[in-house]
Amino acid sequence: MRKIRVLIAKPGLDGHDRGAKVIAQALRDAGMEVIYTGIRQTPEQIAKAAVEEDVDVVGLSCLSGAHNELFPRVVECLKEMGGGDIPVIGGGIIPHEDRAYLKEKGIKAIFGPGSLTADVVKVIQELVWKEG
Amino acid sequence: MEKEEKKVVLDSGIEVKTVYGPQDFLGFDYKEKLGEPGQYPYTRGIQPNMYRGKLWTMRQYAGFGTARETNARFRYLLEQGQMGLSVAFDLPTQIGYDSDHELARGEVGKVGVAVDSLLDMEELFAGIPLDKVSTSMTINAPAAVLLAMYIAVAKKQGIDPQNLSGTIQNDILKEYVARGTYIFPPEPSMRIITDIFAFCKKEVPKWNTISISGYHIREAGSTAVQELAFTLANGIAYVEAAIKAGLTVDEFAPRLSFFFNAHLNFFEEIAKFRAARRIWAKIMKERFGAQNPKSLLLRFHTQTAGCTLTAQQPKVNLLRVAFQALMAVLGGTQSLHTNSYDEALCLPTDESALLALRTQQVIAYEIGVTDTVDPLGGSYYLESLTDALEEKVWEYLQKIDDMGGAVESVKNGFMRREIEKSSYEYQRAIEKGEKTVIGVNRFVIEEEPPRDLLRVNPEIEKVQREKLQKLRANRDNERVEKTLERIREVAQSKDNLIYPILEAVEAYATLGEICGALREVFGEYHQD
Numbered sequence: 080m081r082k083i084r085v086l087i088a089k090p091g092l093d094g095h096d097r098g099a100k101v102i103a104q105a106l107r108d109a110g111m112e113v114i115y116t117g118i119r120q121t122p123e124q125i126a127k128a129a130v131e132e133d134v135d136v137v138g139l140s141c142l143s144g145a146h147n148e149l150f151p152r153v154v155e156c157l158k159e160m161g162g163g164d165i166p167v168i169g170g171g172i173i174p175h176e177d178r179a180y181l182k183e184k185g186i187k188a189i190f191g192p193g194s195l196t197a198d199v200v201k202v203i204q205e206l207v208w209k210e211g
Numbered sequence: 212m213e214k215e216e217k218k219v220v221l222d223s224g225i226e227v228k229t230v231y232g233p234q235d236f237l238g239f240d241y242k243e244k245l246g247e248p249g250q251y252p253y254t255r256g257i258q259p260n261m262y263r264g265k266l267w268t269m270r271q272y273a274g275f276g277t278a279r280e281t282n283a284r285f286r287y288l289l290e291q292g293q294m295g296l297s298v299a300f301d302l303p304t305q306i307g308y309d310s311d312h313e314l315a316r317g318e319v320g321k322v323g324v325a326v327d328s329l330l331d332m333e334e335l336f337a338g339i340p341l342d343k344v345s346t347s348m349t350i351n352a353p354a355a356v357l358l359a360m361y362i363a364v365a366k367k368q369g370i371d372p373q374n375l376s377g378t379i380q381n382d383i384l385k386e387y388v389a390r391g392t393y394i395f396p397p398e399p400s401m402r403i404i405t406d407i408f409a410f411c412k413k414e415v416p417k418w419n420t421i422s423i424s425g426y427h428i429r430e431a432g433s434t435a436v437q438e439l440a441f442t443l444a445n446g447i448a449y450v451e452a453a454i455k456a457g458l459t460v461d462e463f464a465p466r467l468s469f470f471f472n473a474h475l476n477f478f479e480e481i482a483k484f485r486a487a488r489r490i491w492a493k494i495m496k497e498r499f500g501a502q503n504p505k506s507l508l509l510r511f512h513t514q515t516a517g518c519t520l521t522a523q524q525p526k527v528n529l530l531r532v533a534f535q536a537l538m539a540v541l542g543g544t545q546s547l548h549t550n551s552y553d554e555a556l557c558l559p560t561d562e563s564a565l566l567a568l569r570t571q572q573v574i575a576y577e578i579g580v581t582d583t584v585d586p587l588g589g590s591y592y593l594e595s596l597t598d599a600l601e602e603k604v605w606e607y608l609q610k611i612d613d614m615g616g617a618v619e620s621v622k623n624g625f626m627r628r629e630i631e632k633s634s635y636e637y638q639r640a641i642e643k644g645e646k647t648v649i650g651v652n653r654f655v656i657e658e659e660p661p662r663d664l665l666r667v668n669p670e671i672e673k674v675q676r677e678k679l680q681k682l683r684a685n686r687d688n689e690r691v692e693k694t695l696e697r698i699r700e701v702a703q704s705k706d707n708l709i710y711p712i713l714e715a716v717e718a719y720a721t722l723g724e725i726c727g728a729l730r731e732v733f734g735e736y737h738q739d
Contacts, residue, residue, distance in 0.1 A: 094391015148317025
């Protein structure tokens with residue numbers, strides 16, 4: 080079976096990448112291939128990388144409060160670039176009351192502070208194996 | 212018979228013994244290891260009487276939305292007994308973009324206040340006499356521009372810059388390592404910093420020109436030892452850069468300050484602060500030959516560890532913060548920010564910010580820990596731990612020296628890799644249950660989602676954009692263009708950049724325009 084490929088990205092200007100890097104390492108330890116884009120990526124750049132790298136899942140991380148603006152734009156950009164079938168998940172400082180909105184905009188799962196990496200692994204596996 | 216006990220190893224790799232006693236004090240030289248408070252090597256504090264003479268500055272970090280909203284929060288906190296201001300800027304401001312820049316979308320006013328021009332800075336400090344407060348600004352890559360704006364506001368208030376006191380963070384090396392709000396490559400960034408040292412020595416002599424910051428290194432996941440080692444290594448790099456730029460060490464060293472994190476292990480953190488003072492005093496005396504006793508003092512601000520706060524059972528964060536604040540005070544801090552309990556969820560509300568300030572006031576006025584200086588000094592455990600931490604920090608400093616210094620170790624990724632390794636180990640320890648986080652991996656309860664969180668009005672991006680359009684239409688654009696041209700010229704020379712930046716600021720050139728002019732000359736840094 081092909082390894083699950085995941086793009087981990089940080090949209091916006093926020094430079095706090097501890098969470099993104101911890102998740103990237105945990106996914107690798109769980110046997111996935113992970114591409115990390117680094118900080119300060121635009122939604123366009125993230126979507127382009129996801130399509131070019133033919134990933135199964137995109138994981139976004141944002142702590143600056145710009146998630147309502149940036150996460151849905153990644154989903155839109157993916158659709159425009161022919162990657163509309165790639166599921167997007169997100170994490171960071173995301174108030175509970177924003178979660179319904181983000182789900183409505185196509186974000187499949189949200190992980191706040193204190194989330195366990197094992198849960199992220201599980202959700203990604205379910206997303207890929209269910210859709211695939 | 213006693214039960215078999217668990218081995219205890221701190222995150223720093225130091226193994227803790229069951230009990231400490233006189234056997235751990237053999238050969239302990241009081242004068243060499245501790246000395247009196249206010250005397251070399253300053254382990255017990257930088258002042259002979261510490262908090263009996265003057266309490267630490269209660270300085271709560273605040274800022275969100277527009278300058279007007281943040282001004283209201285500042286006045287509220289000052290009325291409640293806060294002693295100094297501490298400004299949080301939004302990310303576009305920290306990276307030198309105006310609020311109408313494409314990359315600013317969604318970020319305007321979110322993690323701090325949006326400042327595009329002197330106009331915003333005037334509103335931010337409206338009604339606050341700048342000769343009566345000290346202001347700390349968390350600004351790094353564009354620190355020169357924000358400092359110039361602050362000076363310009365003071366001048367408008369009729370205040371001589373010689374009477375201004377405060378701090379700009381201005382620590383670019385940790386941005387490449389841990390926080391990510393850099394603009395230019397390391398070399399021109401270091402030049403801007405030494406230009407600020409030279410400018411302030413002459414024009415704003417009471418200003419702390421840099422706050423060499425371990426806080427963010429720790430938040431990025433380092434251990435206590437790494438926090439100290441990397442911060443002090445960065446400090447050495449700034450001192451070397453300033454000396455290379457022609458300053459003598461005693462000219463600028465008294466205005467260096469530091470910024471540390473108060474994390475979770477009570478004694479390890481207190482020992483860290485005490486070790487930091489001792490190591491820095493030795494570095495300044497023995498390595499740089501500083502003569503002025505003030506050059507040897509490690510003065511520091513502390514913030515409680517944001518990364519230890521949980522979104523689960525958020526009120527438990529009040530307790531974490533109170534203990535961490537106590538560590539900072541027992542460690543001899545000069546200034547303190549206590550986090551608000553809701554920060555793993557959103558920005559603090561007025562109510563949570565007030566509770567955070569009250570936490571400091573309880574420690575200062577009610578529980579007696581300020582009655583005497585360094586009350587834990589001489590504790591077998593604490594002194595052993597201080598020594599053990601110091602030893603491990605010197606090992607790292609040697610390693611960084613061997614690779615050519617902090618700038619080199621930033622460029623080759625050494626510090627980042629070390630921090631990533633520690634942060635991953637920390638997370639694994641939580642997930643394996645070796646480390647307890649209440650509400651996360653133990654004592655978990657079902658919870659209602661929290662309500663009444665602070666939300667930044669999404670309209671403010673539009674407000675800032677319109678304000679910028681109006682500014683550009685109403686100012687003397689010819690004058691602005693001239694000042695920007697002057698910045699480009701000086702950037703290419705060896706002259707001090709801060710003077711032309713101040714001229715541009717006073718002509719109402721925007722932050723984005725000034726940083727743009729510097730970008731043209733210096734280029735931008737990109738992480739691989």
